[in-house]
Amino acid sequence: MNRPLLEVRNLQTHFLTSMGAIRAVDDVSFALQRGEVLGLVGESGSGKTITGYSILGVVDEPGQIVGGEIVLRDAEDREVVLNHLGEKQLRRLRGNRIAMIMQDPMMSLNPSLRIGTQLVETVLAHRQVSRSEAERRAVDVMRRVGIPDPEQRIQAFPHEFSGGMRQRIAIAIALINEPDLIIADEPTTALDVTTQVQILVEVQKLARDTGTAWIWITHDLAVVAGLAQHVAVMYAGKVVEFGATEDLLDHPRHPYTRGLIASIPGEGELASGRRLHQIPGNTPSLLNLPEGCAFRTRCDRAGAQCDIQPMLETSPAGNRALRCWHPLEGQSP
């Protein structure tokens, strides 16, 4: 097997506030192969976005990467450690080898510029091609993300598109330079279900066709079920379970993963309006978290040992990882 495109090793990103350190990302590790989609899943505040920002090098003050390594490899297997690069080098990578799609597409679109101009400028900033070649690429990528009539629509401004179409344009801007990696932060969450499903189907196809790897951030396990090959489940700044999507959904071993799965609406709940299972309790404050497993206060399997922080244990084949003293039955990690 090829060495991974991206390896995040023991990443720690903390916000050093006057109240103390907020450990937003605390010992996060995972790997991603070229062309693969990884779902990064967890409740609000679990550290998913800050993990994405850390990879891109855009964590705001007082946030800081205080430990670990983020390794990116190129096609010739050369490594760069992203968190050792300066801002100038990182800027060269962003929009080129790594791109991000935000939940709100207007964060990546300039409201006063035509869509075509924004796409063309993204190409010209990183590729030495003619303007007419950049325009050809712009029309082509618009078509690939499912925007009808791209030759005409390229002249329009962002406000002339619906929310779903704007999000497709944000995806087009991320894709246009054929990056190695796209980090997508809940890009479909604000859209209606039909548009959400259409975009997820398009992205599945794009991921297959382009060789770009994706990290798809979401609080909703159902979103990644048909999209991602692997899933990393985060809780309170830590990855608590990692595995191949089907295996993880069919055989969750962490009680938190089981809780997330139970809160996915099935057809029965949707039809009857029956209340969904909710994980009892609230997510803990990340400010000066006490020692031990952060989920223990909400966990029906917690015991005395859980006062000590469990390590993330990886299976010998490397395809499953788990951070729990009292996991559910299944193959050992």
Ligand SMILES: Nc1ncnc2c1ncn2[C@@H]1O[C@H](COP(=O)(O)OP(=O)(O)OP(=O)(O)O)[C@@H](O)[C@H]1O
């Ligand atoms: N600018 C900031 N200053 C201080 N703390 C911050 C800042 N940004 C994020 N955090 C902390 O980092 C934690 C993780 O935030 P993050 O945005 O990564 O969560 P998330 O899992 O992406 O949640 P959501 O789904 O709500 O976006 C937050 O709970 C918060 O405590």
